[in-house]
Amino acid sequence: MSVLAHVFEQAGLATVGIASIRQQAVDVAPPRMLYCEFPLGRPLGKPSDIEFQRDVITRAFALLDRTDVPILEDHPDVITDFGEPPDSCPIPPRHDPDLHPAIDEAQGIRGAYDRNLERYGRTSMGRIAGPDGVADLLQVLLDIEAGTPPTDLGYDDAKLVALGQDVRAYYEEAGMQLAGPSGSRELENWFFQVTEAGRLVRHVRDLLKEAGNHKLAGGYVAPASQR
Amino acid sequence: MRPAPNVSSAPDTVDRMSADASIRERVADLPHPTIEAVAVDLAKQLSECKVAIVTTAGLRPNGDVELWSPDPRFTVLPGDAHDVQLSHFSPNFDRTGIIEDLNVVYPIDRLAELADAGVIGSVNERHISFMGAQMDATFSAIINDTAPAAAKILVDDGVDVVLLTPV
Numbered sequence: 059m060s061v062l063a064h065v066f067e068q069a070g071l072a073t074v075g076i077a078s079i080r081q082q083a084v085d086v087a088p089p090r091m092l093y094c095e096f097p098l099g100r101p102l103g104k105p106s107d108i109e110f111q112r113d114v115i116t117r118a119f120a121l122l123d124r125t126d127v128p129i130l131e132d133h134p135d136v137i138t139d140f141g142e143p144p145d146s147c148p149i150p151p152r153h154d155p156d157l158h159p160a161i162d163e164a165q166g167i168r169g170a171y172d173r174n175l176e177r178y179g180r181t182s183m184g185r186i187a188g189p190d191g192v193a194d195l196l197q198v199l200l201d202i203e204a205g206t207p208p209t210d211l212g213y214d215d216a217k218l219v220a221l222g223q224d225v226r227a228y229y230e231e232a233g234m235q236l237a238g239p240s241g242s243r244e245l246e247n248w249f250f251q252v253t254e255a256g257r258l259v260r261h262v263r264d265l266l267k268e269a270g271n272h273k274l275a276g277g278y279v280a281p282a283s284q285r
Numbered sequence: 286m287r288p289a290p291n292v293s294s295a296p297d298t299v300d301r302m303s304a305d306a307s308i309r310e311r312v313a314d315l316p317h318p319t320i321e322a323v324a325v326d327l328a329k330q331l332s333e334c335k336v337a338i339v340t341t342a343g344l345r346p347n348g349d350v351e352l353w354s355p356d357p358r359f360t361v362l363p364g365d366a367h368d369v370q371l372s373h374f375s376p377n378f379d380r381t382g383i384i385e386d387l388n389v390v391y392p393i394d395r396l397a398e399l400a401d402a403g404v405i406g407s408v409n410e411r412h413i414s415f416m417g418a419q420m421d422a423t424f425s426a427i428i429n430d431t432a433p434a435a436a437k438i439l440v441d442d443g444v445d446v447v448l449l450t451p452v
Contacts, residue, residue, distance in 0.1 A: 059341045059417060059451050061424065062432050064320040066339070066447050069436035072325040075449030081313035089324035098305045099379030101451050102395075105386035111395050118448065119331055119405070127324040139305045139379065180384050182371045185350050219374060230381050242379040243304055281376045282311065283304035 063088030074118045076101045077130070087128040090121035094133040097242030103137055105239065140241040143248035147237035158200060160254035164192045164225075170232035177235070182227035185220035192228050195221050199258050202265065215274050218266075222259055222279045229253060250284040260284060308377050318424045327445065329406075334445035336400075337409035339435065341417030342383075342390050342452035343373035356416060357426035359435045364393065364410045373452055375418050383452075390452050409444050417451055 060083055063073040067089055074090040077083035078101050083091045094114060096103040102111040114133065121129050150166035152159065171189050175181050187195055198211055198221060208218055226249055233245040250256040259280055267275035276282065327334070345360055350372035362369060369391070371383055382389045396408045413435045419427065439447065 059415075059449050061318060061320065061427060062339060062341070062415065062435075063447075063449055064322065065428055065432035066436045066439070067323045067325050068321075069433060069440055070325060071436060071439055071444060071447045072327045072334075073447045073449055076451060078451045079309055079312055081309075082315070082317065085317045086320070087322060089322065097379050097382070098308060098377065099452055100382040100389045102389045102392055105382045105389040108388075108395070108398075111388055111392055112398070115392060115395055115399065115448070116404070119446075122327055122331060122446065125326075128322060138303050141303065174384070178384050179368070180370070180387065182350075182380055182384065184348060184370065185372070219376075223374075223376060226376065227380065231384055234381055234384065239385050240381060242382060245381050246304075246379065277377055278374070279376070281304065283307055283377070 060086035060088040060091070063091075072122060074121050076114065076118060080130075080132075083130050087130075089127040090118075090124070090129050092118040092121065092131050092133055095136045096133075097137055097139045100137075100242055103135070137242075139243040141247065142244065143252050144233070144237040144240045144244045147233050147245070147248050147252070149236070149253065158196070158254075160196050160200070160258050161193045163254045164196060164228070167229070167232040167236065168192075170235040171228055174231045174235045181231055183224050183231070185224050186217060187221075187224050189228060192225060195225050196255060196258065199225075199262050202262050203258065215271070215278075218274060219278045222263075225255055225259060229255060246281065246284075250280060305378075312418075315420075318428060320428065329445060331405055331446070332403055333406045335407045335409055335443055336396055336405050336446045336448060337439050337442070337444045338391060338393065338396065338412040338450060339415070339439075339447050340391050340412070340450045340452070341415045342371060342450065343416040344369045344391060344414040345372045346370070357419065357423040357431045358416075359431055360414045361438065362412045362414055364408060364412060367393070369414075371452070373416060373418070378452060390450060392448075392450065396448070405446070409439065409442050411438070411442065413439070 077091040077093045080093045104110045229249040230245040263279040347368040347370050399405045
């Protein structure tokens with residue numbers, strides 16, 4: 059993003075940016091940056107907090123009055139991500155014992171996913187499948203876990219990353235209804251640490267690593283922090 | 286201190302460092318280009334300026350998300366479009382905040398409010414989204430091709446100020 063600032067300034071556009079990685083802003087030194095140590099993925103800090111977001115933008119725009127560029131100003135507040143799942147995010151009990159637990163679980167939270175989509179009108183699903191395709195995505199992971207090479211299933215690296223993102227999005231967005239709006243990474247931790255599907259994604263990630271695909275296993279199929 | 290979570294099974298261990306702190310540490314020393322610094326001297330008051338957002342969140346129109354493909358291209362987003370979708374390839378950040386409130390990444394409503402309040406002159410009718418977290422292989426294409434093309438779009442629109450937001 060800091061690189062873009064330089065190019066836009068050269069084109070005659072005044073820029074001001076919100077930086078989330080401080081050292082990168084230091085190294086690339088764009089003219090005006092406000093460093094906000096807020097959760098990654100939430101650069102304006104607090105969802106649904108209009109006053110807080112407006113304050114962040116106002117502080118950023120104030121840098122336009124300064125002539126001592128390059129400026130890297132620190133926002134006075136620090137917001138950290140949560141290292142735990144939410145206190146309560148109930149998963150429905152097993153419904154169909156003939157299904158694999160991950161697939162049964164996924165089907166059990168479909169109503170919550172649908173309610174969340176209706177509530178917010180937004181989803182991050184859809185790279186390769188929507189909610190109707192979650193069971194198929196989980197079956198791909200189960201097949202890989204059972205020893206089938208991903209390429210035999212039509213899954214290259216890019217498609218595996220997309221699969222992981224779609225399954226995660228389905229669960230996290232359902233979790234927003236099961237637990238309520240949550241702090242940063244709370245539902246990520248719930249998905250990867252508590253749910254059957256999250257454990258399956260992590261296990262497949264570990265199998266990819268054992269197979270030598272360190273690039274994917276290092277932080278693309280699952281977040282690097284989810285060990 | 287938050288109380289221990291009430292979960293049905295014991296969670297596996299996670300990194301002791303905050304996940305965000307760990308990511309910030311990992312990417313702090315990535316290669317970066319050296320670019321000659323130029324800073325526009327804004328001749329107008331902010332209250333007379335047209336503002337556009339340029340985000341590196343990899344936002345795309347709904348239903349137009351892509352597979353994992355770090356690339357230097359950009360997408361033009363209509364200024365009134367709220368039906369955008371996160372297509373960023375990295376899993377290493379929170380993804381629920383943007384579902385709850387688009388403005389936490391892409392503050393189009395906040396800019397509209399600032400325009401209504403007279404703090405800024407106006408909001409451009411379109412914005413730009415790049416895919417962030419690019420590696421050095423794509424820097425030259427961004428610097429020489431796509432970023433200048435995106436800038437020209439905004440200059441042609443009469444934009445004065447660009448607000449850059451990451452994800």
